[in-house]
Amino acid sequence: MRGFIFLNRGPHLPKKGGGVWKEIHMMAGLREKENFKEEKVKKVLIGVSIMALIVIFVGLTIQDASAQKKKSCTTIQQGILKYAIDHYLAGKPLKTGYDIFGYNYQAMMFNGLYANSYFGGDGLPPFEGDDVAYLAANPNAVYHWAWPYRNDNLAMKWNDAWLSNLDCDGDGKLDRHLGYASYINSGAWLTNHQSGTYEDLGKTYAWNYFCKIVAVSSSDVLKWLPSTNPYYEGTWFKSDGKTEIGACIWGAFAVIQEVYNDQGSGDHGILYRSPVGPGFGKKW
Numbered sequence: 001m002r003g004f005i006f007l008n009r010g011p012h013l014p015k016k017g018g019g020v021w022k023e024i025h026m027m028a029g030l031r032e033k034e035n036f037k038e039e040k041v042k043k044v045l046i047g048v049s050i051m052a053l054i055v056i057f058v059g060l061t062i063q064d065a066s067a068q069k070k071k072s073c074t075t076i077q078q079g080i081l082k083y084a085i086d087h088y089l090a091g092k093p094l095k096t097g098y099d100i101f102g103y104n105y106q107a108m109m110f111n112g113l114y115a116n117s118y119f120g121g122d123g124l125p126p127f128e129g130d131d132v133a134y135l136a137a138n139p140n141a142v143y144h145w146a147w148p149y150r151n152d153n154l155a156m157k158w159n160d161a162w163l164s165n166l167d168c169d170g171d172g173k174l175d176r177h178l179g180y181a182s183y184i185n186s187g188a189w190l191t192n193h194q195s196g197t198y199e200d201l202g203k204t205y206a207w208n209y210f211c212k213i214v215a216v217s218s219s220d221v222l223k224w225l226p227s228t229n230p231y232y233e234g235t236w237f238k239s240d241g242k243t244e245i246g247a248c249i250w251g252a253f254a255v256i257q258e259v260y261n262d263q264g265s266g267d268h269g270i271l272y273r274s275p276v277g278p279g280f281g282k283k284w
Helices: 038-071 116-122 131-137 139-143
Strands: 109-113 153-158 189-200 203-215 221-223 235-237 244-249 253-262 270-273
Touching (some): 109 116, 131 139
Antiparallel strands (some): 109 153, 153 189, 189 203, 203 253, 221 235, 244 253
C-alpha cells in the first residue's frame, strides 16, 4: 500500500478570490377566465408587456454591469500580472497556457508532477525526472517535503473563487475569494487527482487518488472527533451540528469526496462521500 496521500493546496500565487452573482428569475402568467371584460384583458396584457420590458431591462443592466466590471480587471493576456517575488519565475509575466511547472492559470488547472506544484513557489526549478542532475544543481531539494513525491502525477482544477484568472481589485495578483474577507462563504472549490506507481517485494503497483474540496460557510460548525490521521483538523458539520459535511482541511475547507484505487493493497472505489453530497455549487 502506498501510504498517506498528501492533498495539494493548489496554486502558489499569494492572495484572494471571485465574486458571487445572484440570478433573479421573474415569471409572469395569465389565465384566461370566462366572462372577462375586454378592457380588463387589455389592461392585464399591457401590464404583462411592461413587466416583460422590465425583465429585459434588468437582464441587460446586469449584463452591462458585469461586462463593465470585467473591463476594469487586469487579464493574463495583458502581460502585466507577474509571478510572486519568491517564485522561481519571479518578475516574469504570467502567460496563457501551461507554464514550465504545469500550471495553466488562464484555464484554472494544473497538470504535471506533484512536486512541481510546490517547487516553483518555493524557488526551485521544475523537476524533469533525473534525480542525479536535479540534485547536482539543487542539492537542498532533497530536504523539501515534496521530494519523495517527485515522480507522482497530479491534476488539479479549481474555480475563480479559489483562484481567478483576473485581477479585479488592482493589487497586481490574481484574485482569491474576491468580495470576501476569507475563503469562508466564497463558494471556492478544488479537485485533486493524483496517480503513480510503487514497488513492493519486487513488484510494481499502480495507484490513484481523487478528492473534492470545498470552502465552508460561516454558519457551519467545526467539531473535533477521534482520528488516527495526523493531518486531521476536525470535521465540519452544517449549522444543526448533526449533518456532516466532511473532514476539515486548511481551516476553511472540507473534503467532501475521496476515491482511492491501489493494485497492491486491493483498495478500490469510494473512501469517503459527504452525507450532504459530493457536488459543487452549494453553500456548505
